[in-house]
Amino acid sequence: MMGHSSQTTEKRKGFYIMLEAMIEASPRPDGTCMQEIYLEGRLADQARNTGGIDDDRMLELLKSCEGFRQLVHSIGVSIHSEEEDISSVRFALENWGKTNKYTSGSRIEAVCPADGSETILKLSDFNLTAEDDVPGKFTFEFHRAGALATVNIIFYLNDGYDAPELKPDAPVAFESEAYRDMIRRSLLHAGNNYRLKKAIEKAKRGQDVTIAYIGGSITQGAGAKPIHSTCYAYQSYSLFKQLFGQNGGEHIHFVKAGVGGTPSELGMIRYERDVLKNDSVQPDIVIIEFAVNDADDETEGRCYESLALKALAADNKPAVILLFSVFMNDWNLQDRLSPVGLHYDLPMVSVKDAVVEQFYLSQEEGNLVTKRQYFYDTYHPTNIGHRIMADCLALLFAETDQAASHTEDIDLHKPPVIGNDFIDIQLLDRVTNINAAHINEGGFSETDTELQMVEMDDQSHGTPQFPHNWMHTAESGNDSFSMMITCKKLVIVYKDSGSTDFGTIDIWDNGQLIKQADARAIQWTHCHASILFNEQEAREHHIEIRMTDGHEQKKFTILGFGYVK
Template identity: 65%
Template sequence: MRNSSFTGPAAPKDPNEKRSGFFILYDTIIEASPRQDGKFTEEIYLEGRLSEKAKFSGGVEDEEILALLSSCNGFRQLVHSMGITVNLHDDSNRSDVFFSLENWGKTSKYESGTRIRIPCETDGSEKVVVLADIEWSADDDVPGKFAFEFDQAGALATVSIRLYLNDGYDVPEKEVEPPVEFGTDAYRGMIAKSLLNRGNTKRLKAAMEKARRGEDVTIAYIGGSITQGAGAKPIHTECYAFKAYERFKRMYGEVGADGNHIHLIKAGVGGTPSELGMIRYDRDILRDGASEPDIVIVEFAVNDAGDETKGNCYESLVLKALNAANAPVVILLFSVFVNDWNLQDRLSPVGWHYDLPMVSVKDAVVDQFKLTKQEGNVVSKRQFFYDIYHPTNVGHTVMADCLAYLFEETDRSVEDAEDIVTDKLPVIGNDFVDVRLLDRSSYEGVASVEAGGFDQSDIDLHFVEMDSNPFGTPQFPHNWMHSAESGESSFRMTINSKRLLLVFKDSGSPDFGSAEVLVDGQLVVTADPHAINWTHCNAVILYNEQETREHIVEIRMASGQEDKRFTILGFGYVK
């Protein structure tokens, strides 16, 4: 990658130079997170997303301008300069902050493009970077990412990035919205629209009464990156899960107590669907039998597009939670993307079928997104979304308030005399209710394993912030990894089961290669760790049969990939 120094002016933009422009980030709160290279950064990925940022942050609707943002050549044709502002939140600790832009390359995606790194003022003054002053690589392909680098973890700042356009291009000036007025009648009316179904009240009211009596109550969340807290700064206290948990403590904790009898379990893993969530459930929610949550909130409405079963895994996960001996209430939460999309229509029939509480963030916010402030808009997309997928602190607050509204409505309601019925035909499917995790720490007594060339352990894993922790926890640390030095022998597992899923590691590293997965000698899938191309967990079904029988699973590096790495994170099996 070409490291190009910035040679342009360090002064603010000349006020006499009138150029049209728009924001890519506007008054966005960022947080310095520790990375494996020892740096503390906030990274904003741009590949395929820059035009969406221009739409919701900058209000850009011109299709020609949006199209130019898809490539480096188009970006430089359109953009004259970038204006960057950084305002550190802690005035007493003015650390150094650097802004960087990385372009992905054509020849070698992460190595042959341009990288610029620029020192920034931290008092909110604008730093202007003129593109013509930068030496760009001829191999630049697409804008890859922005990053803000700090000298300490946990530093918070509010940043904006504005693109000033070359002559001949013009966009309408987007008005700055007034702050969201929480607590107004209009805000409360918006929140009330989120109550898709109050559902059977028996289980949720029982949890509330336990809390009022001072008994231990556990609220658990399972989902994707929004449940992990993506977009919230700081992630562990500004995420919707922590905020809704705090609201429940204040509303229903024992009077005069400190609320320590109400506990939080947060198990969101970015980029993963219920297909992986159901495998993680025993480990991450039940904590392998150590926890019995009273309330379980399931949030996969924007993650399950990749669910191979189109809802069977989701309903299986819901039933897995509902059928616990302590009879927890399961709340279905439907979040939303900036393009107004989610899978509520596919997944809500599960909630209607079992009469579960359902909360739709989509129903609350999407219609009012289309209104002006004069017409009744309460929160804009720019205020709600941190990026095209994840909420800002404001968005996470809206989500928490939607859950709190369900709590309030249930508390005001009469308790249902009869509990829900789960012992009936599923609406989509229940094939995976009894799925369990198998990994290097748990396979004995379940399967026979010969690791072969997959005898190493991968420690470069997907890290996520669990519970109320500000630090990441590695996902699937008890794994099997093949490396260049491992040799060509296959991983072999013999197991008696009727259903089996493989969990493997995705990676953006060129050191990783594809592996072939055979079941009983037949190739069933070639697992490509670069299909998603960033470090996280991927689940795929190997077989789904009606009867239990013995199967032999073989995993070997694909032809020509024998000198590459591949990590088997684990398996999900149904006996």
């Protein structure tokens, strides 16, 4: 689908900021159904990788609304949907504001036909103000959830600016030997195959086998459209069924527990709830994907190793596979985290090793997939990228099947390579492990229902995260939340929010202030884990949480805690 520009825009230079990008309408708490594409901190990367812009001056202008107006004359939007009931889509560019980030900025918007024709939005036709700070996000609003469309967006330039001619990418040759060679480079470490071979043999015998995935937004499926069936997790699960399933593979089961924007610091706390389903599921294979989420892990790997060991220590002895995804800037934490896999001789798959080197080759030199084809945005893969990730895992499955079996299991009785401090961590919230502590909720007596929503397992709809929470509001009073608990390690999980209604708490332990937590530090709704203490011996702790002085009329939501007895 290529839109048709007006005569005015045909005379102007321009570049694509989105090119043949799939979008999917998801339901929002306010009843709307939309796809959001966040631009803050990402727009310059999109221009570089999708539009081919390498002029540093132009890239810098895209970082502010003032610079954006200096550079961009108009926006060309082409939307194409093959679904009969989708005749139009409301498009908007929302600018973040200086006074109030999410409400004081202006909007550039129009209802666009969904037939692939181009709608031109001339910036001078809109009431843009000095209050605009940075371009915030694109929104595409549909009349129903689940609707799919393909989008092109072009930024047409003001006089004096130039853009290179866009050269189309060659289709990815999925069936070629060169593609198979690229996928083979992902096998970072075959590891001890004792457990994985047993899972494969179970599947071949027609016995029940469960594959579970835990990670961040890439595991959740961000960038995949539709998210529940084209994410790498579901695709690799489907490939496992094709390889080893019997009679349609109904005995192969799927668990997906990816939560966007969260590290293994949170993953280890929710493992029993989201992967084991509170002891109702015993996965045979667990795939851990936190290689691009753990930059903010306060322990620099102890939480990651603890999570791996928590999975490995289960009575049914599941196979654990470490998966290393990658960002558009070629970054991940493979160097920090792969020693865990080497230490316990775990299978490891590196998507970074497969794709990054060939990104910088010409087609003649051996390029198979471009960054524009692989990445949906700065952080997440497209459907093509998710397929590549799935093919990398499928290679490990197939290679393991063909290899001779190890005769002995891995050795877990060895000192950790980074740390195993949190291997026994458990979740505590309003309904889970409530006998582990004596709690007086005080002014945190409400329950927050506006939570991070995540597509779990094979669901296409979002599930609220940590619904059994404690929320402070202006009306709930200013009494402290207090908790008496005997433990040696404690992690608080709280809700981040972009709303100015939310504030900051002070956290006290046995009368000493140990931490402040600002719900607005991250500026979007998601789950935030933070370590309160990590001690070697258990003792009694009196935890007191109250709103910081001056924030008594603000909201704050404690989603739960993670504790080690």
